[in-house]
Amino acid sequence: MIALIIVDMIHEFVDGKFGSKRAVSMVDNLNRLISIGREKGWLIVFARDSHSEGDPELKVWGPHAMKGSFSSEIVPGIQLRPEDIVIEKNSYDAFFKTDLERILSEKNVDKVIVAGVSTDICVLHTVCHAFFLGYETYVVEECTESMKESNKEFGLKYMKTIYGTKIIGLERAGEIG
Numbered sequence: 001m002i003a004l005i006i007v008d009m010i011h012e013f014v015d016g017k018f019g020s021k022r023a024v025s026m027v028d029n030l031n032r033l034i035s036i037g038r039e040k041g042w043l044i045v046f047a048r049d050s051h052s053e054g055d056p057e058l059k060v061w062g063p064h065a066m067k068g069s070f071s072s073e074i075v076p077g078i079q080l081r082p083e084d085i086v087i088e089k090n091s092y093d094a095f096f097k098t099d100l101e102r103i104l105s106e107k108n109v110d111k112v113i114v115a116g117v118s119t120d121i122c123v124l125h126t127v128c129h130a131f132f133l134g135y136e137t138y139v140v141e142e143c144t145e146s147m148k149e150s151n152k153e154f155g156l157k158y159m160k161t162i163y164g165t166k167i168i169g170l171e172r173a174g175e176i177g
């Protein structure tokens with residue numbers, strides 16, 4: 001089973017304080033990937049920042065995407081369905097202190113595709129944890145973004161080199177299996 005994990009496509013990182021045109025313009029590509037996933041029967045998971053006071057990250061970035069706030073909500077342009085799994089995370093890593101590992105294990109997932117923002121932060125840390133858990137990891141180049149092109153390039157190269165992540169184009173995403 002393949003899981004598509006879509007990270008932080010929430011107001012804060014798309015059209016909010018840490019948002020970017022790059023993230024906004026990626027939404028259509030992401031929806032295409034989600035459509036491919038639905039056709040293929042992938043498990044669709046959304047992981048969104050949902051912070052509480054005291055989360056270590058807040059010391060670095062200041063308060064952002066606080067639990068229950070508008071900025072932690074998934075942007076309306078994303079094709080989210082009621083049957084999709086939504087995970088609230090409190091760090092860069094969608095597995096850390098969440099139910100994600102249990103959910104993937106119950107569904108017999110062996111491959112994960114990580115998408116969303118930012119390539120070099122939350123996507124990278126989530127891929128890292130997936131790698132530690134033994135999953136084969138994939139990133140679709142057109143379905144992840146960082147605030148700067150150079151950060152995206154760094155993230156993709158790091159994941160490819162360090163975790164053996166397969167970086168593929170959107171036109172080939174349907175071939176994963």
Ligand SMILES: [Zn+2]
Pocket residue numbers: 049051057064065090091092
């Ligand atoms: Zn955060």
